[in-house]
Amino acid sequence: MSPSLPYDGAALTSSLVLVPPAIARVVAIVAAVAWSVGARAQTPELRWGGDSEGGAPFVEADPQDPTKLVGFDVEIAALLARELGRVPRFVQVSFTTLEASAARGDFDIGLSGIEDTPARRARLAVTVPYYEFREILTVREADRGRFRTLADLRGRRVATLGATLAFDMLAAAQTEHGVIPVTYEDDVHPYSDLALGRVDAVLLDEVLAARGVRRNAGLVNQDADLGVGYYVGILAPGQAALRDRIDDILRQAMRDGRLEATFRRWNMWNEDQPRLYARVLASPTGEMVPTSAAAVAPGPWEATRRYFPALLQAALITIVLSCAAMVLAVVLGVLIASGRVYGARPLRAALTGYVELMRGTPLLLQLLVLYFGLASVIQLPAFVAAFVGLGLNYAAYESEIYRGALEAVPQGQLDAARALGFTDAQTLALVRGPQAFRLALAPMTNDFVALLKDSSLVSLITVVELTRQTTIFAANIGSWLVPGALCGALYLAMSLPLARLARRLEKGWKRG
Amino acid sequence: MTLRQAQGEPTLDVHDVAIRRGERIILEGLRFSAARGELVALMGESGTGKTSVLRAIAGLDPIAAGEIQVAGVCLGPGRTARGPLARALHRSVGVVFQFHHLFAHRTALDNVWLAPVHVLGQSRAEAERRARELLEALGVGGRAGAHPHELSGGEAQRVAIARALAVEPAVLLMDEPTASLDAARRTDLAATLRRLATDGRTIVIATHDGEFVRACGSRTVTLRGGALE
Numbered sequence: 001m002s003p004s005l006p007y008d009g010a011a012l013t014s015s016l017v018l019v020p021p022a023i024a025r026v027v028a029i030v031a032a033v034a035w036s037v038g039a040r041a042q043t044p045e046l047r048w049g050g051d052s053e054g055g056a057p058f059v060e061a062d063p064q065d066p067t068k069l070v071g072f073d074v075e076i077a078a079l080l081a082r083e084l085g086r087v088p089r090f091v092q093v094s095f096t097t098l099e100a101s102a103a104r105g106d107f108d109i110g111l112s113g114i115e116d117t118p119a120r121r122a123r124l125a126v127t128v129p130y131y132e133f134r135e136i137l138t139v140r141e142a143d144r145g146r147f148r149t150l151a152d153l154r155g156r157r158v159a160t161l162g163a164t165l166a167f168d169m170l171a172a173a174q175t176e177h178g179v180i181p182v183t184y185e186d187d188v189h190p191y192s193d194l195a196l197g198r199v200d201a202v203l204l205d206e207v208l209a210a211r212g213v214r215r216n217a218g219l220v221n222q223d224a225d226l227g228v229g230y231y232v233g234i235l236a237p238g239q240a241a242l243r244d245r246i247d248d249i250l251r252q253a254m255r256d257g258r259l260e261a262t263f264r265r266w267n268m269w270n271e272d273q274p275r276l277y278a279r280v281l282a283s284p285t286g287e288m289v290p291t292s293a294a295a296v297a298p299g300p301w302e303a304t305r306r307y308f309p310a311l312l313q314a315a316l317i318t319i320v321l322s323c324a325a326m327v328l329a330v331v332l333g334v335l336i337a338s339g340r341v342y343g344a345r346p347l348r349a350a351l352t353g354y355v356e357l358m359r360g361t362p363l364l365l366q367l368l369v370l371y372f373g374l375a376s377v378i379q380l381p382a383f384v385a386a387f388v389g390l391g392l393n394y395a396a397y398e399s400e401i402y403r404g405a406l407e408a409v410p411q412g413q414l415d416a417a418r419a420l421g422f423t424d425a426q427t428l429a430l431v432r433g434p435q436a437f438r439l440a441l442a443p444m445t446n447d448f449v450a451l452l453k454d455s456s457l458v459s460l461i462t463v464v465e466l467t468r469q470t471t472i473f474a475a476n477i478g479s480w481l482v483p484g485a486l487c488g489a490l491y492l493a494m495s496l497p498l499a500r501l502a503r504r505l506e507k508g509w510k511r512g
Numbered sequence: 513m514t515l516r517q518a519q520g521e522p523t524l525d526v527h528d529v530a531i532r533r534g535e536r537i538i539l540e541g542l543r544f545s546a547a548r549g550e551l552v553a554l555m556g557e558s559g560t561g562k563t564s565v566l567r568a569i570a571g572l573d574p575i576a577a578g579e580i581q582v583a584g585v586c587l588g589p590g591r592t593a594r595g596p597l598a599r600a601l602h603r604s605v606g607v608v609f610q611f612h613h614l615f616a617h618r619t620a621l622d623n624v625w626l627a628p629v630h631v632l633g634q635s636r637a638e639a640e641r642r643a644r645e646l647l648e649a650l651g652v653g654g655r656a657g658a659h660p661h662e663l664s665g666g667e668a669q670r671v672a673i674a675r676a677l678a679v680e681p682a683v684l685l686m687d688e689p690t691a692s693l694d695a696a697r698r699t700d701l702a703a704t705l706r707r708l709a710t711d712g713r714t715i716v717i718a719t720h721d722g723e724f725v726r727a728c729g730s731r732t733v734t735l736r737g738g739a740l741e
Contacts, residue, residue: 412613419570419609420627420679421602424594430626434617 046086050112051095057266116230123478125243129230133205156200159190163475303477314469328391333398358396371461386458405436445502529578556735562718606676610688614660621656646674665692702727
């Protein structure tokens, strides 16, 4: 099953068998494209959103043919489209923003192992549940005996995927048991980091856990289920009518065994599912109240009150990380610039290479390589990797500023220093350095503000800084308005005083 | 620039020196000497190499040929040298640039005491006291706390003279000293230079101001069209 368009290219070419092969191929391609465009115009689409990075068994590129998608959510989307008389078309959306995209109407229905929560039901049109899962802990084999529940993990780092039921459970366990939640943007790295020892457990649903254990040697899943959840489809709030039709299709597929067949194909069928289907078919709405996690979704103001301390804490991490990285960038930048101005030719060439490499490749790539890519060689803690990554990257930019500033100090000043008998080092320390620093201050301030904002990229290597915390906040209350405004205000509160301080210093120097 | 300890009497001896600017020799066979307490004016039109000669004596630019003996150090052709002997040269030769080149980020007073502290190793207190005396003696004691951009041309020049004298050089070089001065200030400066010479310093000025040279009562060396007159 795949969402690709049905057309029979072989039938077309066979009718053109008398035409020279090359021309036949061209004609066939043109005809096929024309047909597919025509088919698209005639048959309405069912645009369905999901995250193919989530991978099997949900949605992933077919290893045999990466242009095709496979997974149980792909099959369910195809089933729904067929019954609705539409053609399925996949829309790639990152997992943590699926809900916001659904509300915007970026797709008709979101299907990607999306969990049923009261908050989602309050904000979106949600289908009946089509799969029941259990939240379980995954640990390293050696810890099988000691980490059985969240209560055993006091003071330990426990990984999960952001914007999930498991995350809510971890957030609750943070206050209750003192565990440290570590959130990831994907469901692959929690397990690889568990194997590397960067975290002590992973809390996620059994489907992901089964795959995590399969892919990483030395991990085991604990038997106890810590909570039960359900996968649902999500639609924009105004799409209740379409949702009702989809519910009917899902119920029918539960009765006639088509859903069972799909889940059996993906080795996901178990005795929980018939019980779920019986309850869904008996209930008029199909709403399942999750048996774990926070029962009632808080209102926006209550949520803001509850999340604000976490935002402040995240802002603290942002500012500490940015300041530390800037100090590293300035120190390295000064050394690189001095090397490029005063050094011998091979040193100058090496430093130029470094600067071009760091400026010419994305910071995000550098962070990912540093944290995940080098994990088999050196396992840097996330915060250290973030600090080193940002510092090394910005050192390249700082060094260019300092080099320019050093070269902008007038020759006359250097002649005067030499004529007075200063050594090169004294000239740098007493005359050239201080004057260059004044020239560099304004661009440095600019860079620091840019660094403050670029520090949000480190959320990809699991550091929960301000932007990441805001994303979690927004995902949990289902709106970006208040979290976005608060986050923006906090960034400004950090960057504006800096810009002001820099202006004051500059003014002071100008006055003398 | 080759450096060695020089022998012999005059404080400054310029012997058969050639000066190159880019690929072109702009001056050849330059010879003159100056004794302790003597005032010498290098005269000539713009572009004849007056400034280049001063820079060569100060060890800032290399010479193409010949030899310069100054305050016990001997300079030969080649790259400008660094190191202890070069610093000994800089300690013996003070320079007042045409545009002064006062350190823009420090006060007038700082400009004067920096070298005594960092080059001669004097204490900060001693160097600062001496700096104030020098500024006072040159009539700019009241401007000690001012930054260079707050000084007039004449004031900046006197601070630059104070800075050059602070390391007690045997030779003082001045490039176009009257360029930024009015008539009254010129007379003052001539008097100052005569006094400094009387105190035992060798002074070489590059100028095209004949009236000023006469007021100083100095001996004249004229550079013209690449040769010497």
